[in-house]
Amino acid sequence: MIEMQQLTKRYRGGDVETTALNSIDLQIDAGEYVAITGPSGCGKSTLLGLMGLLDAPTSGSLRLDGHEVAGKSQRELAAIRRDRIGFVFQSFNLVDDLTVEQNVQLALRYGSLPVSKQKLRVAEALERLGLSHRARHHPGQLSGGQQQRVAIARAIAARPALLLADEPTGNLDSAHGHEVMRLLSELNAEGATLVTVTHSAEHAALASRCIRLLDGRVLVDAHADLAS
Numbered sequence: 001m002i003e004m005q006q007l008t009k010r011y012r013g014g015d016v017e018t019t020a021l022n023s024i025d026l027q028i029d030a031g032e033y034v035a036i037t038g039p040s041g042c043g044k045s046t047l048l049g050l051m052g053l054l055d056a057p058t059s060g061s062l063r064l065d066g067h068e069v070a071g072k073s074q075r076e077l078a079a080i081r082r083d084r085i086g087f088v089f090q091s092f093n094l095v096d097d098l099t100v101e102q103n104v105q106l107a108l109r110y111g112s113l114p115v116s117k118q119k120l121r122v123a124e125a126l127e128r129l130g131l132s133h134r135a136r137h138h139p140g141q142l143s144g145g146q147q148q149r150v151a152i153a154r155a156i157a158a159r160p161a162l163l164l165a166d167e168p169t170g171n172l173d174s175a176h177g178h179e180v181m182r183l184l185s186e187l188n189a190e191g192a193t194l195v196t197v198t199h200s201a202e203h204a205a206l207a208s209r210c211i212r213l214l215d216g217r218v219l220v221d222a223h224a225d226l227a228s
């Protein structure tokens, strides 16, 4: 599903250049559950941002579903993101002025579904996350755990094949954090490819594969022993 070859990302700030990712070779297959770990600043968020087409690499190749991403227009990239990729962020990224159902519907707004079908998808996603009774609330009226569930509902409303989560439990207490990880694991079990950045060894252990970065390189790429 994702193939990276010699993928490099450098940031230039004034005279200083930072190599956030240094010639990464990586392949992630459809249906995998991958945890990305490593110390702060090692390139985890940058890697997730490239996979999610939020940012462009400096050099190297990135293929999504067999198609090279380099050279695609912003419009094409936005369409791939909308149809194929769901994002969950540490900071939820909900719009406070909108209700819960309006927030979830945002994910479908520029797609091809008629509004009636959009509403059906929103209702399904909220039901799936146990939030139907909160549909008319605003994010500010909900707990952190509930807000992250709204963000997950938004991420899955378009039924994306790829779910990317950047420290999804970073702002949650441990009970809500476990709940969010359980939901993400379930979505993976139902078929979504899941890549999550985490600081938690416990959460990383839930994944079937753990990629540890150091200084913009892959230090360890370990598959859980599925036979045991």
Ligand code: ADP
Binding pocket: 011, 012, 013, 018, 019, 020, 038, 039, 040, 041, 042, 043, 044, 045, 046, 047
């Ligand atoms: P992590 O997610 O592992 O903490 P990041 O991917 O955020 O690491 O960052 C990797 C490196 O790239 C760090 O040295 C960071 O300071 C640098 N970096 C990330 N984003 C930017 C940016 N927008 N501009 C300049 N440097 C950046």
